[in-house]
Amino acid sequence: MRSILLPVAMLGVMLILACEPELGSPCDPFQVKVLARVKVQAGTNDLVRDVALDSDSCSAALCASTDGSRPYCTKQCEGDAECAEAGEGFSCQAIVAFGELACVDFTPADACDADGNGDGYPCDCVTVDGEPSVLVKKYCAAAATTIDARDAEYGRAKFVVP
Helix, strand or coil: CHHHHHHHHHHHHHHHHHCCCCCCCECCCCHHHHHCCCCCCCCCEEEEECCCCCCCCCCCCEEEEECCCCCEECCEECCHHHHHHHCCCCEEECCCCCCCCCECCCECHHHCCCCCCCCCCCCECECCCCCECCCECEEEECCHHHHHHHHHHCCCCCCCCC
């Protein structure tokens, strides 16, 4: 009986270690498809919502790149505790400053012009007084070094932008 328990226990440990959390995992198995949608550039962040990305990989259809990191699955959050499932290095952050994924009070350019003068102002993530919105949306995010460490942990080659 003892000789059976050890291999079964080892298999259980291997299965637990092999399960990567969705948050932080690659957005889609096809890198070319992801890079056609997500801008990856050192010093910048990008966030897209695209149902064309593998829904098995990213159930929220949100894919982020932070500081030029490999694009990874994320979700909207209100606090760091909601990002804990991703592991160490993830926190709840405002990662984009404009567009509908950046703020709750986003107004598209074609619907702007609150003052009626035809210039389309204010729009995007700006209040009617022209101040930046305080109703920002936040997402589970991590530094590029955290994403690199995650790739090493799960046996993926270092991400390099082609």
